[in-house]
Amino acid sequence: MxxxxxxxxxxxxxxxxxxxxxxxxxxxxxEKCETKSKPLSHPWVDExxxxxxxxxxxxEEVDEEWQGLEENVAHVPFFVERYPEAEMIKRSQMFYDFLxxxxxxxxxxxxxxxxxxIDNVIRTAGTSPSGAHTEPWTFVVVQDPDLKHKxxxxxxxxxxxxxxxRMGDRWVNDLKRLRxxxxxxxxxxxxxxxxxxxxxxxxxxxxxKKTHYYNEISVSIACGILLAALQNVGLxxxxxxxxxxxxxxxxxxxxxxxxxxLLLLPVGYPKKDATVPALTRKPLEDIMVVM
Numbered sequence: 001m002x003x004x005x006x007x008x009x010x011x012x013x014x015x016x017x018x019x020x021x022x023x024x025x026x027x028x029x030x031e032k033c034e035t036k037s038k039p040l041s042h043p044w045v046d047e048x049x050x051x052x053x054x055x056x057x058x059x060e061e062v063d064e065e066w067q068g069l070e071e072n073v074a075h076v077p078f079f080v081e082r083y084p085e086a087e088m089i090k091r092s093q094m095f096y097d098f099l100x101x102x103x104x105x106x107x108x109x110x111x112x113x114x115x116x117x118i119d120n121v122i123r124t125a126g127t128s129p130s131g132a133h134t135e136p137w138t139f140v141v142v143q144d145p146d147l148k149h150k151x152x153x154x155x156x157x158x159x160x161x162x163x164x165x166r167m168g169d170r171w172v173n174d175l176k177r178l179r180x181x182x183x184x185x186x187x188x189x190x191x192x193x194x195x196x197x198x199x200x201x202x203x204x205x206x207x208x209k210k211t212h213y214y215n216e217i218s219v220s221i222a223c224g225i226l227l228a229a230l231q232n233v234g235l236x237x238x239x240x241x242x243x244x245x246x247x248x249x250x251x252x253x254x255x256x257x258x259x260x261x262l263l264l265l266p267v268g269y270p271k272k273d274a275t276v277p278a279l280t281r282k283p284l285e286d287i288m289v290v291m
C-alpha cells in the first residue's frame with residue numbers, strides 16, 4: 001500500500017503527459033485539415049474586382065519557387081530631372097490644363113490616323129507599373145472594317161439587352177442626360193479600336209501558371225496612361241466597358257483563355273460636328289483630403 005502511494009504521483013504525471021500528447025496530435029490534425037480545406041490566400045486580388053470569369057490559381061499547379069524573373073535583377077543608377085519650384089508649379093498647371101480638356105467623345109471621324117502614332121501610344125501605356133513587373137496586359141488593335149463591324153454587332157446586341165433588362169431603371173435614367181444608348185456607330189467609324197485585355201495569369205517555360213499579382217489594377221493604371229497619351233497626340237476616345245461581351249470578343253479576336261477584356265477604346269479624330277455634354281468636374285476640395 002505504501003509502495004502504491006509513493007508511485008501515485010508518478011502515475012498521475014505519466015497520464016498527464018499521455019493526455020497532452022493525444023490532445024496535441026488531435027489539434028495538429030485539425031489544423032492540418034483546416035489548412036487543407038481553406039482556400040489559398042491571394043492578397044493581391046481585390047475582392048471588389050473579382051468576377052465570375054476570373055481564373056483561380058489554385059485550380060492548376062503554380063510554380064511558387066520561380067515566377068520568371070531573375071533571382072538577382074541588376075540595379076542601375078537612376079536620375080530624374082529636377083526643376084526649380086516655380087517651374088514645377090508652372091509645369092503642373094500646364095499639364096492639368098492640358099488633360100482637363102480631355103473628354104469622352106462618341107462622334108468619331110473615319111479620317112485615317114498614322115499607325116506609328118498608335119504604336120507609340122501603346123508603347124507609352126506599356127511603361128505602366130505592374131505587380132512584380134509581370135506586365136499583365138495585351139492591347140489588341142483592330143483596324144479591319146469587317147472585324148470592327150463584327151465587334152459592333154456583338155456589342156450592340158448585348159448592350160440592348162443591358163439597357164432594357166440588366167442595368168435597371170436608375171442606371172438607364174442616369175445615362176439619359178448623356179444621350180447615350182446601345183447604338184455604337186463609332187465602332188464602325190473610328191479608324192482604330194483598341195481592346196485592352198488583362199492577363200489573369202501567365203505561363204512559364206515549364207508550362208506552369210505564372211501568378212500575375214494585382215493584374216486588374218495594373219492594367220487599369222496602364223489604361224489611364226494610354227488615355228493621357230492619346231490626349232497628347234490630339235486623338236479622342238470614349239472608355240467603353242461593354243457588359244457581357246468579353247467572352248464573345250475574346251473568341252472573335254482569338255485571345256487565349258487567360259485573358260479577360262477590361263476596356264474597349266474607339267480611337268480617332270472627332271467629327272467636325274462632334275458634341276459633348278457640358279459637364280463640370282469636382283473641385284479640388286471635393287477630391288483631396290490633406291492630413
